Amino acid sequence: MVPDVSPVKPTLLVGLGNPGAQYDRTRHNIGFEVVDTLSQRWGVACAPQKKFQGAYGEGFATGCGKVRLLKPSTFMNQSGQSIRSVLDWYKLAPEQVLIIYDDMDLPLGxxxxxxxxxxxxxxxxxSAIAHLGTQQFPRLRVGIGTPRRGDRKAETVSHVLGKFAPDxxxxxxxxxxxxxxxxECGLRDGxxxxxxxxxxxxxxxxDMEVQMEVQTGEGRAV
Structure with missing residues (x-):
């Protein structure tokens, strides 16, 4: 008999990014933007929490139950410290975390x-994997694309730390x-x-309309 396996439904949603006005709305901070969008949609305010080294909030998402939101205020390469502190405080398992972050290997869209x-x-x-001690946790990669022209290696930093073009x-x-x-689908249905x-x-x-119908240490910024 095959054992019943419950679907994985995260309760802590973490957006990765860098603190500071100079990084606001940059490609590397798309994880922050997703959490901000969720915060506004659900009316779950995030406020600085020193013990979590980040902006944290909790509340309820309609039809999805209780949720926790986190935006680490460490630099990107120290994000795991903040995530680990929330897991320890609330005694959460790694599979209860969904980490949202930018991915240059996926195109925008x-x-x-x-x-x-x-x-x-x-x-x-x-950093997250190092501090959680496992790779077994959900993650949502959001495409930001590659530099439009020139040498990719030379332009990677300026691309990820740059803002999206007006178009x-x-x-x-x-x-x-x-x-x-x-x-919301992941929270509700797994x-x-x-x-x-x-x-x-x-x-x-x-042909997107057709698709939709058919499918229904030292802080571093990069």
């Missing part, structure tokens, strides 16, 4: 939800809305269900 995996070169995720504003707004849908519904969406594709 795409996202990728996973139940586990490696850091993929992302320093914030390296990308509409697509950014749409992907934030899609992130909200994806997160991460695996949300993966099946949203991982193949491409908001930049010209």
């Amino acid at each position: 795409r996202l990728r939800l996973r139940l586990s995996g490696s850091a993929g070169g992302h320093n914030g995720m390296k 990308e504003a509409g697509l950014v707004r749409d992907i934030l809305a899609l992130c909200v849908e994806t997160v 991460v695996a269900k949300a993966m099946s519904l949203y991982n193949n969406r491409d908001l930049a594709a010209p």
Whole structure:
């Protein structure tokens, strides 16, 4: 007899980013923007919490139950310290965490939800994995694309720490809305269900309307 396996439903939603006005609305801070969007939608205010080394809030998401939101105020490569402190305080398991962050290997307009995996070169995720002691926790990667021209290696830092171009504003707004849908589905029905519904969406594709119908240490900034 196959044992009944309950779906993974996160309760702590973490957006990765860098603190400070100079990093506000940059590509690397898209995780912060997703959490801000969720905060506004659910009416869950986040305020600085010294014990968590970040902005933290808790409340209820309609149809999804109790949620906790966190934006670490450490630099990106120390994000795991903040996440670990919340897990320890509330005695949460790693699989109850959903970490939301930018991914340059995905184009703008795409996202990728996973139940586990490696850091993929992302320093914030390296820190999270190190402090949680496992790779077995959900994560939502939000595409920010690659530099439009020139040498990718030389321009990577300026790209991720740069702001989205004016002609990308509409697509950014749409992907934030899609992130909200994806997160709410994961909270309500489980991460695996949300993966099946949203991982193949491409908001930049010209036939998007058809798709939607068919699918229904030292602180460092980078």
